[in-house]
Amino acid sequence: MALNTEHLRTTLRALEAAVERFRHAESVGNELEREILRMAIVKGFELSQEVCFKLLKRRLKEYGHTARQIESLLFKDVLRLAARHGLLTLEETERWFAYRDNRNDTAHDYGEAFVAETLALIPDFLRDARALESRLTTEPGEDRTP
Numbered sequence: 001m002a003l004n005t006e007h008l009r010t011t012l013r014a015l016e017a018a019v020e021r022f023r024h025a026e027s028v029g030n031e032l033e034r035e036i037l038r039m040a041i042v043k044g045f046e047l048s049q050e051v052c053f054k055l056l057k058r059r060l061k062e063y064g065h066t067a068r069q070i071e072s073l074l075f076k077d078v079l080r081l082a083a084r085h086g087l088l089t090l091e092e093t094e095r096w097f098a099y100r101d102n103r104n105d106t107a108h109d110y111g112e113a114f115v116a117e118t119l120a121l122i123p124d125f126l127r128d129a130r131a132l133e134s135r136l137t138t139e140p141g142e143d144r145t146p
Contacts, residue, residue, distance in 0.1 A: 003058055005133045008051045012129055015044035019122055038115050045118055045125070046103050052129055055136050056082050062140045075100050087135050092128050099125050 022037035056078050057070045063085050073081065076097060083093045102118055 003055055003136045005136055008133050011048045011051055015048055018044055049103055
């Protein structure tokens with residue numbers, strides 16, 4: 001069954017808009033808006049990953065994995081399993097590992113350095129998340145060559 005990915009598309013659009021507005025606030029020196037948007041970017045990055053994670057788990061159940069099996073997996077194990085089923089390429093899987101590591105770091109430290117690292121990851125993250133979203137909207141077994 002094709003998954004409803006509307007919430008993911010919305011979170012990705014919001015994240016992209018926050019990054020654009022952050023860069024504008026930075027260019028005009030609006031420190032308060034910059035700080036607000038910095039927090040929005042970090043939370044948007046986290047939320048987008050969580051939505052992807054939930055959608056991946058839902059899709060993996062359609063490949064014969066039980067809910068119990070899927071729920072017992074850690075995030076990176078879900079990514080590995082998704083790669084085995086062709087939902088991610090190996091290169092994408094490695095990048096998703098980096099996104100998750102960054103997300104875990106930013107969850108504990110909202111400092112400038114972590115936000116700079118997150119901002120550097122966002123273009124690839126948006127591209128990878130949109131590619132995943134596209135694959136999740138096809139039926140299992142349909143050609144979705146990454």
